[in-house]
């Protein structure tokens with residue numbers, strides 16, 4: 001049997017930036033987050049500009065709560081107008097004026 005404190009995967013973030021954003025979002029609701037797949041070695045505060053998928057894991061007892069928050073996040077993402085970078089074809093949130101990947105402005 002799984003323990004209620006086992007980590008369960010609830011979301012796959014596109015990259016470390018999104019993963020850390022979601023980690024912060026879940027932390028607001030006192031949900032502990034474990035990120036899997038994030039590239040290690042970066043100094044604290046330094047965001048690795050790598051496109052590695054990062055798994056978001058939360059304790060099983062927080063799974064439902066976390067999924068609700070992530071669903072809200074996703075629906076907001078879909079409602080907003082993401083734009084695609086003409087230089088590198090990466091998708092960016094509408095709140096970003098420059099591409100997160102190559103820093104070209106929209």
Ligand SMILES: [Zn+2]
Pocket residue numbers: 085086087088089090099100101102103104
């Ligand atoms: Zn770009």
